[in-house]
Amino acid sequence: MRKKTMSAAFTALCFTAFGLVLLSLSIGILGIGGTDIISDGRISAAVKLESESLSPEEEPQTGGENGTVSPSPPVILIDAGHGGEDGGAFSADGVLEKDLNLAMSRDVAALCLIFGIPYEMTRDEDVLLYDRYGELESYEGRKKSLDLKNRLRMAEELDTVLFLSIHMNKFPSEGVKGFQVYYSDNAADSRPLAESVQSFVKSHVQPYNERLPKSADSSIYLLKNINTTAILAECGFLSNVGEAAELNTPSYRMKLAASLFVPSAEYYVRCAAS
Numbered sequence: 001m002r003k004k005t006m007s008a009a010f011t012a013l014c015f016t017a018f019g020l021v022l023l024s025l026s027i028g029i030l031g032i033g034g035t036d037i038i039s040d041g042r043i044s045a046a047v048k049l050e051s052e053s054l055s056p057e058e059e060p061q062t063g064g065e066n067g068t069v070s071p072s073p074p075v076i077l078i079d080a081g082h083g084g085e086d087g088g089a090f091s092a093d094g095v096l097e098k099d100l101n102l103a104m105s106r107d108v109a110a111l112c113l114i115f116g117i118p119y120e121m122t123r124d125e126d127v128l129l130y131d132r133y134g135e136l137e138s139y140e141g142r143k144k145s146l147d148l149k150n151r152l153r154m155a156e157e158l159d160t161v162l163f164l165s166i167h168m169n170k171f172p173s174e175g176v177k178g179f180q181v182y183y184s185d186n187a188a189d190s191r192p193l194a195e196s197v198q199s200f201v202k203s204h205v206q207p208y209n210e211r212l213p214k215s216a217d218s219s220i221y222l223l224k225n226i227n228t229t230a231i232l233a234e235c236g237f238l239s240n241v242g243e244a245a246e247l248n249t250p251s252y253r254m255k256l257a258a259s260l261f262v263p264s265a266e267y268y269v270r271c272a273a274s
């Protein structure tokens with residue numbers, strides 16, 4: 001749990017009003033009106049809780065006598081996996097995981113913006129992050145490992161309430177499909193959050209999906225080494241032709257993005273209110 005900062009509260013208050021206006025637009029434009037995601041009331045409940053948790057004295061002190069700036073608010077850090085020369089998995093027709101990860105991450109970011117949840121993205125373009133801090137003369141042979149370390153470093157340097165990593169899956173057997181969440185054992189809140197996300201996907205997007213969240217093993221470097229609440233979503237199998245086609249469809253991606261966003265936003269608000 002994290003303490004709410006004044007700037008976080010103010011940011012949330014401002015964007016809540018903005019978000020309510022855009023909600024009606026998002027239902028039509030983003031193609032999520034056909035699901036019960038919005039109408040199940042959890043988004044509006046989260047927004048209501050956020051509004052109720054604010055009080056006038058919590059508004060930020062902007063631009064004090066010395067022109068000081070309020071500290072950055074706690075954030076959800078959205079992590080689009082892979083990027084640049086690392087395409088990740090790929091579908092039979094050549095769709096790259098890195099591109100779908102980024103598209104889905106941008107969808108989650110858009111929902112954060114709409115509903116006033118402060119967020120950051122590890123990347124918002126097609127790059128690996130090995131040279132993010134520019135500290136080495138040569139990165140050859142170390143790009144992937146440094147990329148992961150820098151994502152972890154970003155999570156540590158920001159006030160990260162939740163690290164949300166987004167990936168696509170693959171498997172030798174083409175029939176395997178379905179959304180799967182992994183959680184970090186390093187923070188107690190990770191598992192219940194993963195359960196909430198997995199359950200949300202089953203309820204709203206994939207009624208056939210009987211998967212349960214899995215504890216991350218050492219093969220998932222970020223979840224194994226991070227100290228904050230963290231989950232990694234394998235959003236579907238690019239090795240499954242049908243699921244790959246769905247994942248390459250913006251409206252379907254938005255349904256999964258909303259399934260990631262709603263429990264994450266609820267969690268953020270609970271942390272901010274405590």
Ligand SMILES: [Zn+2]
Pocket residue numbers: 081082088089097167168
């Ligand atoms: Zn991946």
